[in-house]
Amino acid sequence: MSPNDLQRRLRAAALGLGFDQVGFAPASEPPNAAAYLAWLERGWHGEMSYMAREDAVRRRLDPGQALPGCRTIVVVSLSYARLDPGIPEGTEKPVVARYARGRDYHGLFEERLAALAELVEELEPDARTRPYVDYGPVLERDHAQRAGLGWIGKNTLLIDPTLGSYLLLGALLTTLEVPPDDAFTEDRCGSCARCIDACPTRAIRWPRGLDARLCISYLTIELRGSIPVELRPLIGNRIFGCDICQEVCPWNDGAPAGSTEELGAARPGGADTAARGAMPGRPVPPERMLEWAEELLELSDEAYRSRYRETAFARPGRSGMLRNLCVGLGNSGRPEAVPLLHRCLEDRSELVGEHAAWALQRLEATSA
Numbered sequence: 030m031s032p033n034d035l036q037r038r039l040r041a042a043a044l045g046l047g048f049d050q051v052g053f054a055p056a057s058e059p060p061n062a063a064a065y066l067a068w069l070e071r072g073w074h075g076e077m078s079y080m081a082r083e084d085a086v087r088r089r090l091d092p093g094q095a096l097p098g099c100r101t102i103v104v105v106s107l108s109y110a111r112l113d114p115g116i117p118e119g120t121e122k123p124v125v126a127r128y129a130r131g132r133d134y135h136g137l138f139e140e141r142l143a144a145l146a147e148l149v150e151e152l153e154p155d156a157r158t159r160p161y162v163d164y165g166p167v168l169e170r171d172h173a174q175r176a177g178l179g180w181i182g183k184n185t186l187l188i189d190p191t192l193g194s195y196l197l198l199g200a201l202l203t204t205l206e207v208p209p210d211d212a213f214t215e216d217r218c219g220s221c222a223r224c225i226d227a228c229p230t231r232a233i234r235w236p237r238g239l240d241a242r243l244c245i246s247y248l249t250i251e252l253r254g255s256i257p258v259e260l261r262p263l264i265g266n267r268i269f270g271c272d273i274c275q276e277v278c279p280w281n282d283g284a285p286a287g288s289t290e291e292l293g294a295a296r297p298g299g300a301d302t303a304a305r306g307a308m309p310g311r312p313v314p315p316e317r318m319l320e321w322a323e324e325l326l327e328l329s330d331e332a333y334r335s336r337y338r339e340t341a342f343a344r345p346g347r348s349g350m351l352r353n354l355c356v357g358l359g360n361s362g363r364p365e366a367v368p369l370l371h372r373c374l375e376d377r378s379e380l381v382g383e384h385a386a387w388a389l390q391r392l393e394a395t396s397a
């Protein structure tokens with residue numbers, strides 16, 4: 030098979046598996062490796078030690094360290110854009126980042142990338158492959174940009190000129206040599222700075238300079254311990270992740286809704302925030318923060334894991350989610366949350382108790 034036929038075959042297979050876009054990048058040092066090292070140097074990764082581990086740093090800088098003999102990185106994307114008007118601030122409804130409103134995407138990508146890897150091995154039995162999604166030591170956005178999928182916006186996310194930025198990325202490293210696509214070389218942000226101006230915690234310190242320690246996504250999903258007190262009021266009712274720097278991005282206006290039902294993308298969202306509605310393998314979280322916190326108070330850690338195992342909420346665990354809900358309730362201005370917060374004070378998790386105490390103080394101060 031000629032190299033171009035090989036490329037065509039793999040592209041068709043990736044699209045046939047349901048990915049929205051696919052591109053091929055050479056397996057050399059990612060173009061923004063220096064920016065990554067500078068980010069680590071500034072300590073902006075916070076507690077995400079997996080971003081700084083020496084072996085993982087080496088792999089991010091050289092894909093050949095992740096897969097010896099690696100020649101090509103196949104990058105795939107999947108849109109989870111929703112027809113969703115968003116939710117007004119200051120309500121008692123929990124706001125959950127859009128990517129987390131369906132099935133956890135990791136399993137979905139793993140299944141599809143495994144099928145693509147099988148095809149590679151069928152076409153070239155000596156070829157080796159390694160799939161990565163999210164948690165692997167791969168600078169996914171850099172390779173996506175080099176594979177022609179879009180550019181890295183000032184909010185640091187990859188923006189596809191047609192699909193916008195509500196995308197998830199995955200990569201298949203392979204020893205197979207596939208002709209690369211043209212890199213996406215334009216910066217279509219132009220003079221826009223809406224994302225920088227809209228970020229409530231000023232986490233985007235300059236264009237493409239994101240201090241993760243300030244980002245609501247980090248604070249509500251990645252951080253295991255206590256949320257810095259000065260940042261808590263800025264989180265509002267965002268109890269899992271944050272989409273503000275995408276909501277304001279003009280490249281998401283009019284982007285088509287994603288078609289992957291498992292990601293909850295195909296259903297019109299209405300005022301739906303926590304992704305209610307039946308979806309195979311996915312529990313329906315309560316619609317109000319108060320009810321959700323009540324539910325979690327009654328669950329053991331084990332029962333929480335089992336209930337939310339198919340969802341992104343598994344990551345922060347029960348105490349992390351309850352911590353986030355306490356912050357949201359503290360910011361809600363609703364005195365009816367007081368009795369529940371008193372119960373949270375007694376929770377077996379000290380983390381929850383500490384955030385409940387803060388929330389009670391804040392409610393007292395704001396409802397006076």
Ligand code: B12
Binds near residue numbers: 167168171238
């Ligand atoms: C760690 C991480 C986070 C951290 C840090 C975010 C970050 N920007 O790095 C936190 C927890 C904050 C986070 C949040 C989110 N994340 Co995240 N995250 C990752 C992860 C695991 C690694 C990212 C990484 O390598 N960071 C390293 C640092 C150095 O990146 P950086 O500061 O942005 O710098 C890069 C670029 O901005 C650029 N760059 C920097 N400076 C300059 C200068 C110039 C001139 C140029 C041209 C480029 C450039 O090059 C650098 C290297 O790639 C990736 C998955 C993966 N394996 O890649 C997902 C990933 C980036 N996250 C993703 C998502 C969906 C999110 C959220 C939207 C989730 C949410 N709704 O809450 C938010 C968005 C926040 C934001 N504005 O970035 C998607 C993004 C898809 C896309 N369209 O780009 C990814 C790719 C996961 C996936 N597999 O789909 N995330």
Ligand code: SF4
Binds near residue numbers: 272
């Ligand atoms: S996700 Fe939210 S907190 Fe993080 S950079 Fe974007 S707007 Fe700021």
Ligand code: SF4
Binds near residue numbers: 218224
């Ligand atoms: S809001 Fe503007 S500056 Fe930010 S990523 Fe979108 S186009 Fe770029």
